[in-house]
Amino acid sequence: MIHFNKEHDFDFKGSKHLFKHIIFNLIKNTFYHAGPGAKIYIWAQSNCLHFKDLGIGVKREDIGKIFDTDFTKGKFGIGLHFCKRVMEKMGGTIKCNSEYGEYTEFIMTFCKA
Numbered sequence: 515m516i517h518f519n520k521e522h523d524f525d526f527k528g529s530k531h532l533f534k535h536i537i538f539n540l541i542k543n544t545f546y547h548a549g550p551g552a553k554i555y556i557w558a559q560s561n562c563l564h565f566k567d568l569g570i571g572v573k574r575e576d577i578g579k580i581f582d583t584d585f586t587k588g589k590f591g592i593g594l595h596f597c598k599r600v601m602e603k604m605g606g607t608i609k610c611n612s613e614y615g616e617y618t619e620f621i622m623t624f625c626k627a
Contacts, residue, residue: 515550516541519557526561526624528604536600536608539593540565540620561626566619572612580610 526533537556544552548569555566572580583595597620601608605625612618 515552516554516556519555522558522560524558524561524624524626526604526606526626528606528624529600532600532604536597536622537565539597543593544569544618561624563622563624564619565622566617568617571614571616571618572610573614577610577612581608 544554544567548567553568557564581594581598583592598608601622607623609621610618
């Protein structure tokens with residue numbers, strides 16, 4: 515269910531322990547929202563890590579709010595807010611692209627080591 519392409523690996527400046535929590539949260543969210551048949555694709559490109567699932571996606575009106583600490587709507591909670599805070603603490607960013615009914619993609623940009 516998880517397809518990982520490590521062909522373009524890179525080193526980053528930050529906590530590997532906290533990075534594991536980010537990936538765990540994204541995987542957990544995918545299976546919670548998209549179900550057990552979800553497919554996840556993870557790949558590196560430059561100093562970015564892409565995490566894309568072919569699940570239900572995020573509605574256009576919600577995309578700008580998913581990283582907010584108080585945006586839950588019964589679907590989103592502190593997890594994505596935590597991911598954003600950790601990425602910023604490590605000097606990076608996380609953004610989300612989505613097409614409702616088709617996919618959700620998170621792009622994490624890291625400071626190079």
